[in-house]
Amino acid sequence: DVKVTQSSRYLVKRTGEKVFLECVQDMDHENMFWYRQDPGLGLRLIYFSYDVKMKEKGDIPEGYSVSREKKERFSLILESASTNQTSMYLCASKLGSSGNTIYFGEGSWLTVV
Amino acid sequence: AQRVTQPEKLLSVFKGAPVELKCNYSYSGSPELFWYVQYSRQRLQLLLRHISRESIKGFTADLNKGETSFHLKKPFAQEEDSAMYYCALMCPGGYNKLIFGAGTRLAVHP
Numbered sequence: 491d492v493k494v495t496q497s498s499r500y501l502v503k504r505t506g507e508k509v510f511l512e513c514v515q516d517m518d519h520e521n522m523f524w525y526r527q528d529p530g531l532g533l534r535l536i537y538f539s540y541d542v543k544m545k546e547k548g549d550i551p552e553g554y555s556v557s558r559e560k561k562e563r564f565s566l567i568l569e570s571a572s573t574n575q576t577s578m579y580l581c582a583s584k585l586g587s588s589g590n591t592i593y594f595g596e597g598s599w600l601t602v603v
Numbered sequence: 604a605q606r607v608t609q610p611e612k613l614l615s616v617f618k619g620a621p622v623e624l625k626c627n628y629s630y631s632g633s634p635e636l637f638w639y640v641q642y643s644r645q646r647l648q649l650l651l652r653h654i655s656r657e658s659i660k661g662f663t664a665d666l667n668k669g670e671t672s673f674h675l676k677k678p679f680a681q682e683e684d685s686a687m688y689y690c691a692l693m694c695p696g697g698y699n700k701l702i703f704g705a706g707t708r709l710a711v712h713p
Contacts, residue, residue, distance in 0.1 A: 521699060530612065532689060532705040533647075548700070580647065584699060592701055594647040 493517070496581050496595040503602050509568040511598050513581030519593075520586040522564035524548075524556065527578040527597070536579075539564055540586075571602045605630045607692050609704035616680050617712050624675040624707045626664075626690030635693040636673040637701070638664055642686045650675075650688070660684070680711045 497512045515522065521540050525533040525548075535548030537556040545556050553575060557565040564583075568575055581595040606629045616622055628634060638650040651659045653666040653673060664675045673690060690704040 523700065525703075530705055532607075532609075533701075533703040535700055535702070538700055582701075586699075590699075591649050596646045 494581055494583050494593050494595040496579075496598045498598050499596065500599045501601070503568075503571050503600065505572060505602055507568075507571050507602075509571050509600065509602075511566040511568075511579055511581075511600070513564045513566070513583075513595055514562050515564075515581075515583040515593070516562065517583065517585070517593075518561065519583040520561075521584040522558065523582040523584070523592070524554075524564065524566045525580045525582065526550070527580055533580065536566065568600075571600075573602050576600060576602045605634075605692055605694055605702050607690050607702055607704035609688075609690055609707050611707045612705070613708045613710065615710045615712065618682055619679050622675075622677045622680045622684070622709065622711075624688050624690075624709065626673045626675065626704060628671050628673065628690075628692050630671075630692060630694060632694065635695065636664075636666055637691045637693065638662070638673075638675050639689045639691055639703075640686050641689070647689070680709075682711045682713060685709055685711045 494515045503509050523538040524536045527533050534550050536554050539545045539558040555567045579598045582592045584592045608627045636653045640650045641647045662677045687706050689706045691701045
């Protein structure tokens with residue numbers, strides 16, 4: 491069974507802090523994704539990665555960066571957290587070929603105060 | 604630009620009633636379409652995909668290319684169907700990223 495693990499389920503950070511959200515998958519998937527989930531807006535893609543050290547901007551990359559140093563790990567970084575980044579963040583992974591299922595983590599609730 | 608529209612934020616029905624959650628998409632090519640579901644306190648999971656033409660938990664969805672729709676249907680709703688439902692579009696060749704709609708919350712009342 492595929493496992494996508496987000497290490498932090500609930501975080502509270504102050505405005506201006508640097509925030510790291512970690513995601514690990516155990517199925518050797520090439521593709522990994524970071525989404526944010528907001529009521530009324532659904533899931534919006536922040537960044538994705540199709541290989542180690544490779545990254546592509548999604549629809550809302552501003553204020554975020556990512557790191558993929560190892561295949562199993564994809565980190566989302568908020569360089570200077572702001573209150574409008576308070577949200578649920580979902581990590582996902584997928585095997586390379588089109589049509590394969592995307593597996594999601596349980597999510598990380600981030601509150602920026 | 605690719606887009607997925609779910610016009611209803613909330614759909615409220617009684618147990619045993621038919622359910623239809625609407626989804627429309629905009630994409631000029633041949634898309635792959637999915638329905639994802641998120642039950643309370645659980646992670647988002649795949650419900651069904653159009654290429655499989657399957658019925659999962661009594662739900663079906665037919666891709667209508669003429670109307671660019673992929674509505675999710677179930678003839679008799681159950682209370683355990685209450686959840687958040689997301690329609691999603693995958694564009695072949697675009698690194699296989701999923702584009703989601705805003706979601707519809709289905710509430711099934713006893």
